[in-house]
Amino acid sequence: MTNFQGIVHGKCPKCKIGKIFESKGNLFLLKEPKMHSHCTNCGYRFEKEPGYFIGSLYVSYGLAVAELLTLFIIINPIINSVYWILSIMITVLILLSFFNFRNARTIWIYIFQT
Numbered sequence: 001m002t003n004f005q006g007i008v009h010g011k012c013p014k015c016k017i018g019k020i021f022e023s024k025g026n027l028f029l030l031k032e033p034k035m036h037s038h039c040t041n042c043g044y045r046f047e048k049e050p051g052y053f054i055g056s057l058y059v060s061y062g063l064a065v066a067e068l069l070t071l072f073i074i075i076n077p078i079i080n081s082v083y084w085i086l087s088i089m090i091t092v093l094i095l096l097s098f099f100n101f102r103n104a105r106t107i108w109i110y111i112f113q114t
């Protein structure tokens with residue numbers, strides 16, 4: 001399994017078998033995604049130190065910008081109203097928030113794996 005496949009499937013960067021998140025969370029039930037502190041297969045520690053995942057906010061920002069830019073390119077020729085475009089983009093951003101949260105942390109773990 002490559003690193004890209006590991007990120008997409010949310011697997012441990014060391015063994016690529018254990019999962020990083022124990023639950024994906026549910027936006028509609030207001031249940032946030034839950035992470036394992038260590039890999040269930042090899043014991044790799046995901047959070048190296050307190051505040052380790054603050055840097056993943058930059059990754060989350062990058063993901064959100066890429067998603068919204070793609071969405072804007074798709075809907076701009078179809079919809080002429082700025083207010084509708086903004087409303088759709090904000091709605092999509094909220095709906096993708098847990099997806100971005102999980103993937104930003106996973107990418108952050110893969111960037112700084114040892």
Ligand SMILES: [Zn+2]
Binds near residue numbers: 040043
């Ligand atoms: Zn592992």
